[in-house]
Amino acid sequence: MKNNIYLLVLLLFVTVFPAGAQDGITVFTLKADAVKLLKQEAYKNSDAVLIKAFEELALEQDTSALSVVESLNSKLKTVNYELADFYKVPEGYSEGAEDYLKNLIDAAVTADIGILKTRLDNFGITGADISRTGSLTITVEIKSPADVKQIKQLITTTGRLSFHLVKDADISKSLQESIDSVLEKSNPENGTKQFTGLINYGLASGLNRLPVNINSIADAEKILNSGGSLKIFQGITYAWSEKTFETMTDKFRILYFLNSESVLTESEISDAVYSTDKQSGNFYTHITLNESGAAVWEKFTEANTGKDCAIVFDGNVFSTPRIMTKITGGKIMLSGLQSLEEARILAVLIKAGALRIPLSIISEQPK
Numbered sequence: 001m002k003n004n005i006y007l008l009v010l011l012l013f014v015t016v017f018p019a020g021a022q023d024g025i026t027v028f029t030l031k032a033d034a035v036k037l038l039k040q041e042a043y044k045n046s047d048a049v050l051i052k053a054f055e056e057l058a059l060e061q062d063t064s065a066l067s068v069v070e071s072l073n074s075k076l077k078t079v080n081y082e083l084a085d086f087y088k089v090p091e092g093y094s095e096g097a098e099d100y101l102k103n104l105i106d107a108a109v110t111a112d113i114g115i116l117k118t119r120l121d122n123f124g125i126t127g128a129d130i131s132r133t134g135s136l137t138i139t140v141e142i143k144s145p146a147d148v149k150q151i152k153q154l155i156t157t158t159g160r161l162s163f164h165l166v167k168d169a170d171i172s173k174s175l176q177e178s179i180d181s182v183l184e185k186s187n188p189e190n191g192t193k194q195f196t197g198l199i200n201y202g203l204a205s206g207l208n209r210l211p212v213n214i215n216s217i218a219d220a221e222k223i224l225n226s227g228g229s230l231k232i233f234q235g236i237t238y239a240w241s242e243k244t245f246e247t248m249t250d251k252f253r254i255l256y257f258l259n260s261e262s263v264l265t266e267s268e269i270s271d272a273v274y275s276t277d278k279q280s281g282n283f284y285t286h287i288t289l290n291e292s293g294a295a296v297w298e299k300f301t302e303a304n305t306g307k308d309c310a311i312v313f314d315g316n317v318f319s320t321p322r323i324m325t326k327i328t329g330g331k332i333m334l335s336g337l338q339s340l341e342e343a344r345i346l347a348v349l350i351k352a353g354a355l356r357i358p359l360s361i362i363s364e365q366p367k
Contacts, residue, residue: 024143024366025141025142025143025366025367026141026142026148026151026364026365026366026367027139027140027141027363027364027365027366027367028139028140028141028142028151028152028155028361028363028364029133029137029138029139029361029362029363029364030137030138030139030140030155030156030359030360030361030362031136031137031359031360031362032105032108032109032112032136032137032138032357032358032359033357033358033359033360034062034065034068034069034105034136034357035054035057035058035068036357036358037104037105037108037356037357037358038054038068038069038072038101038105039054041087041101041104042086042087043086043087043088044085044086047086048227049076049079049081050076050086051225053072053075053076054072056075057071057072057075062136063134063135063136064134064135064136065101065102065105065106065109065135065136066102066135068105068136069083069098069101069102069105070098073097073098082097083097083098083101084096084097087100087101105135105136105357106135107356108356108357109132109135109136109138109356109357110132111356111357112138112355112356112357112359113130113131113132113138115352115353115354115355115356116130116138116140116154116155116355117130118352118353119154119155119348119349119352120142120154120155122348122351122352123150123154123344123345123348125142125151125154127143128140128141128142128143129141137362138359140155141367150341150345152361153345154345154348154349155359155361156359156360156361157314157345157349157355158314158354158355158358158359159313159314159349159350159352159353159354159355160266160313160314160315160354161266161269161311161312161313161350161354162262162263162264162311162312163262163263163264163309163310163311163312164237164239164258164259164260164261164262164263164309164310164312165258165259165263165304165307165308165309165310166208166256166257166258166307166308166309166310166320167208167236167256167257167258167259168208168307169206169207169208170207171208171257172207172208172210172257173207175232175233175236175257176195176196176199176207176210177196178232179195179196179223179224179228179229179232180192180193180194180195180196182228182229182231182232183195183223183228186228194223195220195223198212198213198216198219198220198223199211199212199255200212200213200252203247203252208256208257208308209254209256209320210254210255210256211245211252211253211254211255212252212253212254212255213250213251213252214244214250214251214252214253215250217240217253220255224238233260235259235260235261236257236258236259236260237257237258237259237260238255238256238257238258239255239256239258239310239312239315239316239317240253240254240255240256240316240317241253241254241255241256241316241317242313242316242317242318254317256310256317256320258310258312262312263296263297263300263309264289264293264296264297265293266353266354267290268289268290268292268293268296269287269288269289269290269293269350269351270288270289270290270293271287271288271351272285272286272287272288272346272347272348272350272351273285273286273288273347274286274340274343274344274346274347275343276340276343282335282337283335283337283338283339283340283342283343284333284334284335284337284343285333285334285337285343285346285347285350286331286332286333286334286347287331287332287333287334287350288330288331289330289331289332290330291330293330294328294329294330297327297330297332298326298327298328298330301323301325301326301327302326304323305323305324305325305326306322306323306324307322307323308320308321308322308323309321309322309323311334313346318334318336319334319335319336334346
């Protein structure tokens with residue numbers, strides 16, 4: 001009888017904990033977002049025709065680079081457009097825009113595998129098995145992840161870092177008034193101040209730092225991405241603060257207008273490390289630029305002393321330090337981090353470089 005009970009318990013253990021699960025091997029399946037990559041690559045990505053096609057495309061469940069590109073091409077053709085109207089195929093490429101974009105997506109997924117490996121290696125996670133399991137899917141097998149949240153950050157954060165001059169108060173004010181004027185002409189039934197009415201100027205520390213209630217951000221985004229507003233943004237873009245701030249009753253994010261072109265490119269960053277100030281307890285990520293990046297940064301900071309520079313990470317404003325003087329030596333310090341682990345992960349992401357195509361987790365399970 002005892003032997004039968006032992007065999008029953010053993011059978012239940014094997015059923016509940018299949019081989020490998022007790023070893024702590026977790027398998028993450030990632031899917032590449034081909035639609036986002038195609039949005040980034042389009043040189044006329046603010047065109048209403050293309051925006052509508054992308055909205056329709058996002059609702060589909062395409063499983064390969066080819067099917068995504070073919071679907072986009074088909075949608076454009078129904079309104080008498082072609083891929084070549086929105087994408088620049090390199091000179092000498094004879095296979096056409098459809099083939100070029102398919103190969104672009106394929107190359108981006110392949111590049112992401114290398115970037116993920118570098119990130120995990122630099123974070124001290126060795127032995128990870130990373131492989132491509134489909135046109136748009138990657139699997140990552142990791143043994144005994146100590147902190148699953150950290151792993152998810154490392155394998156899904158795009159990690160795109162950029163540096164932009166913040167538009168000053170006068171230019172920001174002019175943009176706000178221009179947007180209101182366009183909206184009043186196109187939608188007079190909605191009255192005046194359709195855009196500026198969303199901004200809480202009473203909480204603003206300046207006319208180029210615009211607090212918007214988080215419940216109104218969707219409305220602001222709709223206005224900022226409308227055709228009328230986009231025509232105003234020549235060489236200008238906008239971004240939201242990464243973090244919110246709170247009053248007694250509400251939460252807000254800050255809206256910034258920025259120069260659209262980044263001062264530095266990823267290729268000009270040579271290293272990134274993290275540290276703690278033992279006296280203050282603050283955490284930092286330190287960026288080192290290569291020779292060309294150091295020269296660009298020195299020239300930029302000299303020309304814009306007294307102005308604000310937005311450090312943008314994955315589309316959100318990480319911080320907006322004031323440029324106090326010309327900066328030589330090619331060093332940039334990122335502050336305001338909440339923990340040493342946050343500083344460490346940020347350094348790893350920056351050093352390895354941004355993912356070429358965004359990735360998201362579609363499944364997570366023990367092996």
